Amino acid sequence: MAKRKKINSTTEAEIMFKADRKCCVCNELGHHIHHIDGNNSNNEFDNLALLCFICHDNASSFGNLGKKLSANTIKKYRNHQYAVIEAQRSSMLQTPTRTINKVNDTDLFNAALSAGILLEIVKIEDSYFKASWNKKDEILDELSKHYDFSTYRISAYVIEFLLKASNSTRHGMPYSVASKIHSLIICYFPPINGKDSKQKVYDLGKVVLNIGFNMAYDAFIKLDNYYLAANGVSIFKIAYKEAKRTKNVKLINEVYKRYEELESTLNRPERKDLISAIELVKIFKADIDKGTLAYPILPEPLYTKFISDREK
Numbered sequence: 001m002a003k004r005k006k007i008n009s010t011t012e013a014e015i016m017f018k019a020d021r022k023c024c025v026c027n028e029l030g031h032h033i034h035h036i037d038g039n040n041s042n043n044e045f046d047n048l049a050l051l052c053f054i055c056h057d058n059a060s061s062f063g064n065l066g067k068k069l070s071a072n073t074i075k076k077y078r079n080h081q082y083a084v085i086e087a088q089r090s091s092m093l094q095t096p097t098r099t100i101n102k103v104n105d106t107d108l109f110n111a112a113l114s115a116g117i118l119l120e121i122v123k124i125e126d127s128y129f130k131a132s133w134n135k136k137d138e139i140l141d142e143l144s145k146h147y148d149f150s151t152y153r154i155s156a157y158v159i160e161f162l163l164k165a166s167n168s169t170r171h172g173m174p175y176s177v178a179s180k181i182h183s184l185i186i187c188y189f190p191p192i193n194g195k196d197s198k199q200k201v202y203d204l205g206k207v208v209l210n211i212g213f214n215m216a217y218d219a220f221i222k223l224d225n226y227y228l229a230a231n232g233v234s235i236f237k238i239a240y241k242e243a244k245r246t247k248n249v250k251l252i253n254e255v256y257k258r259y260e261e262l263e264s265t266l267n268r269p270e271r272k273d274l275i276s277a278i279e280l281v282k283i284f285k286a287d288i289d290k291g292t293l294a295y296p297i298l299p300e301p302l303y304t305k306f307i308s309d310r311e312k
């Protein structure tokens with residue numbers, strides 16, 4: 001078999017985003033990018049699918065009766081998964097269509113303004129993904145100019161973009177970029193106007209939670225950087241604050257679900273180093289009702305580790 005080639009970071013982030021970090025077969029958290037044809041150097045997009053530990057195991061025992069997942073089956077699951085996630089995302093962007101009888105020039109001006117802002121944001125997104133890490137925080141700064149005029153659609157677009165960005169945390173996202181993402185979420189969530197239905201705020205809140213989860217997961221598991229991870233975990237709090245304020249029970253429950261998911265994914269017998277990561281998540285979770293976005297006080301030796309990771 002050919003020598004394994006590393007999947008490039010853009011392809012990896014694209015897969016994570018399209019799969020929403022879920023295993024395409026069972027919809028649990030995905031951990032492995034699987035080579036469908038069994039050739040580890042075939043990194044074509046179509047040959048890759050995200051799988052969890054168990055499904056990866058079921059797909060990998062070659063020439064053996066134990067192999068329960070064929071290449072074709074995985075492809076079917078994967079294509080279906082991408083289509084479903086894409087449909088969910090585009091339905092999130094849709095607002096109910098209203099028939100407009102009278103349009104005045106203020107309405108027209110606002111519509112033109114929104115279109116102009118969306119175009120700007122598309123340009124910013126494009127340059128963000130082309131830039132090197134040390135340029136990305138400056139590019140993100142451009143986004144904060146637009147939030148005064150933000151609508152639900154604009155907020156949703158920005159937050160989707162930040163979700164894509166969060167999928168590259170594992171490739172060495174510096175704290176300056178992570179903290180900018182954190183502050184942009186505070187700008188754009190909840191969307192301005194506050195007239196959006198609970199369902200819409202829930203949809204967007206879920207994406208916010210995904211961003212926090214991606215950052216925390218990558219920072220704990222791939223980068224061993226607790227300072228960066230704490231930035232991710234504290235994004236949960238932004239969603240929680242809004243959920244509490246508007247008594248959005250569905251979103252409150254979702255926040256707790258994501259904390260639990262993070263704890264359980266860090267709970268790995270082979271990774272003794274993650275025991276203190278679980279401790280950190282638990283402390284942040286216990287602090288959630290405080291109403292402030294400040295970090296909770298950490299006990300030693302967690303605090304020392306936290307502070308030394310700040311220098312990474």
Ligand SMILES: [Zn+2]
Nearest residue numbers: 023026052055
């Ligand atoms: Zn699975």
